[in-house]
Amino acid sequence: MSLLSCASLLLTACTVVDLDAEGKPIIPPDPDAKASYSNQTPQQVVAQSWDSKVMASAHSQALDWGGLLEKSRSLTPGKSLSVFVKASGEVTAVNRVSEREQNLAMTINGQPVSVQLGPVVRSNAIRDAAGFNFEEFTNQVQFAQLTKALNRQAVKQLPPVDASWQGKTVEALMAVTVRQDGVQEAVALSLKPEAP
Template structure:
């Protein structure tokens, strides 16, 4: 009698344990595939800067730029009251293209007028500066591998060039809407790089 009761209790415990357990899928090596912790900090430890740039381009760059881009007026206000340290921001504005500079095939530029001042906007294929990376809000401490952070600028810059339309001399004198990243330093605009370009009807 006692043995039967003990057996029933044991069976109940096993059933309870099985009910409480979550079935975990196994990978090709028979190891459990653990679900990602939704509250865990994003980890880029095993990714190359190029992979990080490609995977985060739409969300961290394009979507963020459309949501948080400054207008020409807001940009002018920030230029008049500059922050103590350089900061990179997204900007969206429409301006007439004053000229296209293709004298250096590696560093082509589109020259527009922003609040009365000429601004060269980089088109590539070589892009200088950290404007895109820093405008995304990524910080040095977000990366365990600090080399990734240093190289992420170049990866983002290369990614930007891939998404731009072909720009030639025919764009000169025409209105264009520019979505860009730019670095503000002491009220001056530096290292502007185009993210999206759209010709507008005259």
């Protein structure tokens, strides 16, 4: 085999790689690689997954209130679980906890429930109910930032809530964290007052 044909064979076996603006090779993603959000900002993760992962799961997997209580009773003491829940109940109060925190006090199946409305929400319930895993992220900081980004997105979806809601029956889609002794946190994903 001539030197020219050897060189020709080597060149046909090579893959040409594009270079970025700094002259570094742009390596295409491995199609067999494990899914990862580590190279995305929390806002990008939320934009990409809000409808397909969060809301789709919330609508398809939401428990009713009785199912939630049954799940909570099956937990071992000290353990918690975050799930999506769809329930309706009467609004007993709209509370402004601070300048940045508001909640809706509801009675669902005779049980008082405080549903966080934001703008600041202190809960991992949405992230955990939607099934985001720590292993998909770079570190704990990025995982915590995702929680905040998801909570901000949830608050954006909500209608304005004021004192006129008191006494109304509201259908709520929520991410809820429960322990054996009951509901620890509830975050609203959607709220719809029922027609009188």
